[in-house]
Amino acid sequence: MKKSWRKKLLPFLCLFLLAAASGCEGTKKEGRQKVRLAEVTRSIFYAPLYASIEKGFFQKHGIDVELKTVWGGDKTMTALITGGADIALVGAETSIYVYAQGSEDPVINFAQLTQTDGTFLVSREKMDRFSWEQLKGKTFLGQRKGGMPQMVGEFVLKKNGIDPHKDLNLLQNVDFANIPNAFASGTGDFVQLFEPQASLFELEGIGHIVASFGAESGKVPYTCFMAKSSYMKNNKDIIEKFTAALYEGQKWVYESSAEEVAKAIQPYFEDTELSVIEMVVDRYRSQKTYAENPLLDEEEWKNLQDIMEEAGELPKRIDIGELVDPSFAEKAMKE
Structure with missing residues (x-):
């Protein structure tokens, strides 16, 4: 890991250790559980997430998503490990960087949103x-x-x-x-x-x-949903519902027309013409940039680490079982 990441993350590790023991419990509102989600940026790249929110899939599964754009991988991870967010949407490489610091409460990837570079x-x-x-x-x-x-x-x-x-x-x-x-x-x-x-x-x-x-x-777990191990242990039902709702959104994005998808997510891009959103959605779908399901597999995990290693940014090789829990995606896909 490069010094820039060390400098950005080290000041927050003590806060992380203090927060690790307690999960950020979801709060109930009208029978639904609130989930604080921090996204690394606002992008049409994340269309299946916005579609899942706008089409009511999260609410259908009993979840209210409180979405916040944090702007930057280091800031998004800081929000997650210090308790400012329950779930983060960010590049899977950040979970490797945190793990390499010797965290006792590692950040676990449980669902994939994008499967190629954008x-x-x-x-x-x-x-x-x-x-x-x-x-x-x-x-x-x-x-x-x-x-x-x-x-x-x-x-x-x-x-x-x-x-x-x-x-x-x-x-x-x-x-x-x-x-x-x-x-x-x-x-x-x-x-x-x-x-x-x-x-x-x-x-x-x-x-x-x-x-x-x-x-x-090729395929790589470019952007994933992740949470602290302690949060996932204490809120298994929330992670299950969240993943199931996401999977519905992923299927809907591929089953609907580009125009329908563009109209659904337009509220997130008010300054962008609908025709441009539609064109981008079509381009990303045509090259399978959006993951068709939430499962992060071993080949993608290896490809990610190969790319990081080639760039000189991989702290060490980490087995997929250490930082990826596929059980929630597998259950959503079965049901």
Whole structure:
């Protein structure tokens, strides 16, 4: 683990140990149990979650979701381990970082939301025939070092014969929120972007989508729902209901039209045109970015650690049984 993660997490470990003994018990409201959910960012990437809320699947299973966007993996994990949230939606790699600190109450992944990377390679110039070789010698505006987007980005570049630190002028000093603005103002020949920004740039003529990092990297537990081991032990029924509701949302997203999905989740993206939301949903569905069920399997877990290891960010290999509990997903899928 890099020092940046150590510095961010260490100040909260004492608070974590104090909070570990007591689960954040769900409170009942009108016969339903409240679950405080912290999401790492607000993104169409998470459409099945928002659909599950808007279509009433959580309420149907007796849960009221109190959703809060925390903006950042370190902040989301801090909210979880210090008792500010019951469940977190964040990259599975964060559970590995916490575990490597020697936690007595590890954070356990129990349901998967996205199963591929959600970023796209955007070129400033239109390319009718793109090849990865065309990146050599160019300025590449990448994502934050140590985060999953950048780790997957480097993994895909190496897979295609590109050494990101030798063959490119790699820029990683721009904050996540400012990357689109930096590219729009003229920085970089290529940029790695999430949706809907990639599609918006294409519509506005600022850039052109030439490749998908998700399609290139294969399946990986990119974003998962996780909770402290103590919370899961004390609130097994909540985790079961939460996972069952999520699975209904995942199925609904794939069984419904892109237009229906876009209309359902539009309240979460009021500043984005419905047609753009629909286009992004269709693109993510076509490459199976949204997990079709909540089960995180061993192959995906291995792929995650391979990507982290390749990037030099893996503290140590951890068996899937240590940080993943598939029983809730398996039960939801059976029922």
